[in-house]
Amino acid sequence: MKKIILFSLVILIAAFVSNAQDTIRCGADEHLAKMLAADPTLQQRMDSIEYETQLWIANHPHYEMKYRITIPVVVHVVWYSGDPTENISDAQVQSQIDVLNEDYNRRNADSVNTPSYFKQYASSVPFDFCLASRDPAGNWTNGITRVETNIQCIGADTIKMPAFGGDTAWDPNSYLNIWVGCIGEGYLGIGQYPTGNLDYSDGVVVTTRAFGRGVYPDTLLSHYNLGRTTTHEVGHWLNDMHPWGMGGGSCCTCSDNCYDTPYQNGPTFGCPSGQQVSCNNGPNGDMYEVYMDYTDDACMNMFATCQTARMMAALNGVRQQFLNSNGCLMNGVSDMPNLKSLNIMPNPATDNLTLDINLMKTDNIKYSLINVLGSVVYTNSVGTSSGGKFYINTSHIPAGIYSLQLQLTKQTINQKVVIIR
Ligand SMILES: [Zn+2]
Structure with a gap:
């Protein structure tokens, strides 16, 4: 019996170690x-x-x-x-x-x-x-x-x-x-x-x-x-x-x-x-x-x-090169599958913001403004569109730095937007 208990104990410990590993x-x-x-x-x-x-x-x-x-x-x-x-x-x-x-x-x-x-x-x-x-x-x-x-x-x-x-x-x-x-x-x-x-x-x-x-x-x-x-x-x-x-x-x-x-x-x-x-x-x-x-x-x-x-x-220190990374910028990329260009004007903005969205082909467009705390302060779902100019009334949005997030079916693009008064 002692042997059986010992054997069972060994199995149990082995199982525990194996699980932990x-x-x-x-x-x-x-x-x-x-x-x-x-x-x-x-x-x-x-x-x-x-x-x-x-x-x-x-x-x-x-x-x-x-x-x-x-x-x-x-x-x-x-x-x-x-x-x-x-x-x-x-x-x-x-x-x-x-x-x-x-x-x-x-x-x-x-x-x-x-x-x-x-x-x-x-x-x-x-x-x-x-x-x-x-x-x-x-x-x-x-x-x-x-x-x-x-x-x-x-x-x-x-x-x-x-x-x-x-x-x-x-x-x-x-x-x-x-x-x-x-x-x-x-x-x-x-x-x-x-x-x-x-x-x-x-x-x-x-x-x-x-x-x-x-x-x-x-x-x-x-x-x-x-x-x-x-x-x-x-x-x-x-x-x-x-x-x-x-x-x-x-x-x-x-x-x-x-x-x-x-x-x-x-x-x-x-x-x-x-x-x-x-x-x-x-x-x-x-x-x-x-x-x-x-x-x-x-x-x-x-x-x-x-x-x-x-x-x-x-x-802001040892990894500060990331602040200049182009890894997620869309401007200047000539062969991207759908978004040709996104221009945000003016930036900084005061009461109005114009998005000029230029697509390769029709897509589902949604865009949002996100504040530094990650909260969405403005969003608009355009639906299926071939792009063009879209306008955001920013007069009621507090001054600050925001992320303009453009969502297409297979792409999400974030660009920095500044609102001033
Ligand atoms: Zn860890």
Whole structure:
């Protein structure tokens, strides 16, 4: 009997370890440790980036009202020829971009689940993620590349190497590179922190089994089918840390260098409810609802204000080249499938705005003005049209910086509009 119990115990432990290996939420810190070991100058550069981050935050207390930032994204789908389900659809890729835009702008439907005691810390991040409309050479693209490989599980490093079956990054100063494929080692995702170098490993890697939102629930892991693995990893790419700081937890003095996330003793797993107190952080306990924790997708719903500040600091510091990226601009692209040009006049505007929309062929047109908090302040669905001039009365819209979002059937274009008085 003793032997049977022992044997059962071994099986149980093996099952637990196996399950844990299937779903290690994030490998960002382990990836960083490898990079630090390989490059003796990296720690110094990261210390310098951290110093600049804190300085920028101190000098920009009202950063959130300044402007919106567009982040062009290229998704590299690297799929094993023996498993065509890894060659995910364009729709599944788009669902992930939608999740990023909702989560970062706090337009996520489950934002209502943020507990009342943490709502004051919940923050909207003024970023627009778009699938790149032009590649580094200036040619039209849908922002998705596809590489078939005969390697069954290519791995997080090799997926970035074309010589070994992966796909090379697009200019990391102009595009957020996301590789989707089999990472192995049980990781769901690995985001690379900013290193201060032009580095073609820059970007995030996400397992196919946790990329996108429930389009094909049979291929997505049930606890990670809402696209939050990518939301989390892009947070690292923008210099956010886990709430328990660097390392694996069990440390009540380790910090994520954020002023509004409480100290906590390590990752949160599953889907807890109520206050989970650690590190004397009562009564409210760990802020396990933040995307940077390890909670199940359905149980995370916010970025904290300081996490937003760190990301803004990254895009105004170590990643400031993104402010000049042409990756999602449509002007000057001659061979795009439908939109020929979009001119917005005048800009800055006062009481009226004219959109001159020039299409290749008839399309379904909708356009909206979105403020820096992500709220739609004006929208108009034209329906089927061949384009032309459209007018917006802006006399009742407060002065400020807005994103003019033009939606066609297969394209969404964002351009900055300023309204002055
Ligand atoms: Zn992480």
